[in-house]
Amino acid sequence: MDVIEIRGLRKTYRRFRGGSTVALDGLDLTVGQGGVFGLLGPNGSGKTTTIRCLLGLAHASGGSCTVLGKEPTRGLQDVIHRIGALVEAPAMFPNFSGRRNLEILAAVGRLPKERIDEVLEQVDLSARAKDRVKTYSLGMRQRLGLAAALLRDPELLILDEPANGLDPAGIREVRELLRRLAAEGRTVLVSSHILSEIQQTCDRVAILQRGRCITQGDVDDVLSRGRKSGLLMRIVEPARAIDTLQANGVSAVEVDGLLEIDYPSDKGREVVQMLASAGLYPDELRPHQVDLETVFLQLTGEGADVAAASADQNPPDQDPGTPGEPS
Ligand SMILES: Nc1ncnc2c1ncn2[C@@H]1O[C@H](COP(=O)(O)OP(=O)(O)OP(=O)(O)O)[C@@H](O)[C@H]1O
Ligand SMILES: [Mg+2]
Incomplete structure (x- = not known):
């Protein structure tokens, strides 16, 4: 009951x-x-x-x-x-x-x-x-x-x-x-x-x-x-990072100093590779989790x-x- x-x-x-x-x-x-x-x-x-x-x-x-x-x-x-x-x-x-x-x-x-x-x-x-x-x-x-x-x-x-x-x-x-x-x-x-x-x-x-x-x-x-799949990244040159990701067909926006990247959260390695090829390295990378x-x-x-x-x-x-x- x-x-x-x-x-x-x-x-x-x-x-x-x-x-x-x-x-x-x-x-x-x-x-x-x-x-x-x-x-x-x-x-x-x-x-x-x-x-x-x-x-x-x-x-x-x-x-x-x-x-x-x-x-x-x-x-x-x-x-x-x-x-x-x-x-x-x-x-x-x-x-x-x-x-x-x-x-x-x-x-x-x-x-x-x-x-x-x-x-x-x-x-x-x-x-x-x-x-x-x-x-x-x-x-x-x-x-x-x-x-x-x-x-x-x-x-x-x-x-x-x-x-x-x-x-x-x-x-x-x-x-x-x-x-x-x-x-x-x-x-x-x-x-x-x-x-x-x-x-x-x-x-x-x-x-x-x-x-x-x-x-x-x-x-x-x-x-x-409410879950969004995606990644959150902290990186020194966000504008360049966004351009680099876009050149790879990945969309990203900067919100409150973090990049919100529209990419599967378990494929962070691929995003890091795209950025590394342009000499960019993230300081922080994590799944974009939605809270209550x-x-x-x-x-x-x-x-x-x-x-x-x-x-x-x-x-x-x-x-x-x-x-x-x-x-
Ligand atoms: N005794 C009352 N007489 C008239 N209207 C009331 C009375 N008690 C509640 N209301 C109205 O009923 C609606 C729901 O109020 P209620 O107090 O249940 O909301 P609540 O979710 O508990 O809000 P809060 O988060 O502010 O505590 C509101 O529009 C409130 O103004
Ligand atoms: Mg109440």
């Missing part, structure tokens, strides 16, 4: 001043068991809305979804104890210590107290556990939220931008934590903006755009969809599209359609 199944999910928010925003526009997504699944997409593409629908924090306007086999609007209470979630900044008591906050959560959830030390250790907060939460940095609060999500020893973790506000070391810790959790047999669904992180952390990814899934699959498969960021920009349109989407951080829209939702 798939851990999460989303079919034709729609979510429309009514705008305060009339009209509506379509946040999810027929989203299809399948998250199988185990591993880390990355949810990617420009600002406003519907990542958080998807996660809120999955956790029953928002009501879908159409379509269907199941989490651990249950519909969030009906059977979520049967499976919620198997799920750990972190959506936006988690609410904590600022005047209590991190440990006290976890104790309260453990008491509410009737969870064993021994878990608290384990999860504090897991998120590397043990040393500051006795300090008040209001003295924590953003990254420490984020880690405390992760600790809270782990308290129940969940088989499914749903995390919205867990690396938000973390410094590079913190981001790496989260990455290692997610890999470890997956290695323990859990399923992790994680949304992120940090494409290089997703590429290093996730087994599978889905890319959302305007409330739809435009591609999903193994990270390697998704990367191969390139594929993401190719699939979601130009960079301008992403920039435009982030500029459109919608004005104070409200959602009178679902009153009482936690925001």
Whole structure:
């Protein structure tokens, strides 16, 4: 059974001043068991809305979804104890210590107290556990939220931008934590903006755009969809090198001080021979590999599209359609 199944999910928010925003526009997504699944997409593409629908924090306007086999609007209470979630900044008591906050959560959830030390250790907060939460940095609060999500020893973790506000070391810790959790047999669904992180952390990814899934699959498969065959070369006289290659029927362009050469990446020797015959020798030669960021920009349109989407951080829209939702 798939851990999460989303079919034709729609979510429309009514705008305060009339009209509506379509946040999810027929989203299809399948998250199988185990591993880390990355949810990617420009600002406003519907990542958080998807996660809120999955956790029953928002009501879908159409379509269907199941989490651990249950519909969030009906059977979520049967499976919620198997799920750990972190959506936006988690609410904590600022005047209590991190440990006290976890104790309260453990008491509410009737969870064993021994878990608290384990999860504090897991998120590397043990040393500051006795300090008040209001003295924590953003990254420490984020880690405390992760600790809270782990308290129940969940088989499914749903995390919205867990690396938000973390410094590079913190981001790496989260990455290692997610890999470890997956290695323990859990399923992790994680949304992120940090494409290089997703590429290093996730087994599978889905890319959302305007409330739809435009591609999903193994990270390697998704990367191969954007793959360009070719070579990258650093060379002292790029203009002469381009002329020489062109004389041999090979096209090349200079981008950011590197030559992008349209030639099979496993035939570098032939390119070097062409250049050597003109007395030119490369300093550096490697295959032109496409990373997730390139594929993401190719699939979601130009960079301008992403920039435009982030500029459109919608004005104070409200959602009178679902009153009482936690925001
Ligand atoms: N409570 C709300 N009321 C009205 N519109 C909303 C609400 N929540 C989200 N939206 C709109 O729905 C769309 C999708 O938003 P969502 O927060 O799901 O995107 P996201 O992919 O998580 O973006 P980000 O990368 O910025 O976190 C956006 O246009 C957003 O403005
Ligand atoms: Mg979001």
